[in-house]
Amino acid sequence: MKKALICFGVLFIYQSSANAQFLKKLQEKAANAAEKVIDKKIEQKTDKLIGAGEGNSNNTNSSEITGNNGNNNSVNRTGAGAGGRNRMSNTEGGGLITTPPDVKENLNSAESAFKGSNYGAARYAVQQAILGVEMEIGNKILKSLPESVAGIAKQADQDEVSSSGWGWAGLNINRTYQNDKKQFVFIIANNSMLSAVNQFLVGGAYGQSTGGQQKWKQIMVKGNKAIIEYDADSGYKVSIPLGQSSLLAFEGVNFASEQDMIAAVNEFNIEEIRKTLGEK
Amino acid sequence: MKRIILILIGLVSICSVNAQDFNANVQKARQSYSSGDLENSRFAMQQMLLELDIMGGKETLKILPGTLGNLEAKIAEDQVSAGSGFAGAVIHRTYQSADKSATLEIISNSPLIGSVNAILSIPFIGTGSNGDRTVVKIDGYKALIQKGSDNEKLTYDIQIPLGSTLITLKTENYSDDIVKLANSIPVAQIAQKLN
Secondary structure, eight states: OHHHHHHHHHHHHHHHHHHHHHHHHHHHHHHHHHHHHHHHHHHHHHHHHHHHHHHHHHHHHHHHHHHOSSOHHHHHHHHHHHHTOSOOOOOOOOOOOOOOOOHHHHHHHHHHHHHTTOHHHHHHHHHHHHHHHHHHHHHHHHHHSOSEETTEEBOGGGOEEEEOSSSSSOEEEEEEEEOSSOEEEEEEEEOTTHHHHHHHHHTTOSOOOSSSOOOEEEEEETTEEEEEEEETTTEEEEEEEETTTEEEEEEEESOSOHHHHHHHHTTSOHHHHHHHHTOO | OHHHHHHHHHHHHHHHHHHHHHHHHHHHHHHHHHTTOHHHHHHHHHHHHHHHHHHHHHHHHHHSOSEETTEEEOGGGOEEEEOSSSSOEEEEEEEEOSSOEEEEEEEESOTTHHHHHHHHTSHHHHOOTTSSEEEEEETTEEEEEEEEEETTEEEEEEEEEETTEEEEEEEESOOSOHHHHHTTSOHHHHHHHHO
């Protein structure tokens, strides 16, 4: 009797586990089937959409070929416009003319607007005149800079003068010297906000310490207080606050030593720049 | 009456001095530019900007109402100050009654105002769920009204951005219709004058 009961128990347990396995397998199969159905539906939908898109582009292509063989650009533009997507990238155009605003003309406009109590227009004209004169100052400084520094030639196409005409945002001048190994960037920033920066730079905020790695130190460049910094990734940087509202920054990449960097900085006529910027 | 006449004469003389300064600076800018002294020419132009800001501010004060609701303008406390373009011109007027006050401040020609405009245009900043902050239209321009309480005083802060100009009206103890009060400000005329 006992034996029979044990056998019955074993059979029951086996049966239960077999049922559980069967249910698990059934569940897996059901899940797989459901996934397959969903995937199929998605594929069908995607195919339809892609097919429609291709159809459109095929239509466009055929109109390109049949309608206008000699002028694909115009047809392409039409196709892109009709679809509202696939925006064309610009391949032609001479850019904007970078002639600075005419200072004298804007001063005349400002004067006449002021006489007519049109202060908004007068202000705009004065801002344009400031923009014009700042661009001229920038270009004058760029012309006075050396053609090459530490044997590295200037990259004339990277010369840049920018001004907002707002007065406070001021004038920024960039000159880059570069060869295969080295890069030397000269930046002049001239604006009223810089007086605070200059005080920070010359006020001892950049301290010097012994021990550890020295990241910066104070130096003199042609009689001007300056800060030299070194960063393993970006190289050397020399900052010279100039007068009340200007800052000269020199950035050297792949310069062998501090002396090399300072020698490159010394090639610039800082007094001439100071004079042109009207700094004392 | 004599006092009013004296004040008027004073105002006219201040304006004429500014006009003379502007004209003198135009001449200085021209001469320096012609002689190649670009930096001095630029400095004269920057001075012209300051003078224009002051003149524009004074002209704006003229178009502000003498009363705002039942609050009287304190003309003697009017102020116009100009920065170097960074903060633009600040025009200030106070309105007051026995127990209520309103301060109108207009910051013009400031490039920083653009960022205020951007903030005001973000919907979730523009409106608050508790009803203390709401966006309305004042004289056709979008404005942000913020209700607050400072030392148990009811306060309202209304900001109306107009390009590079920001009009701010702050009231204290004013419990009447605040939108109606703000609508007394000639926003469109101010925009025309300053922008």
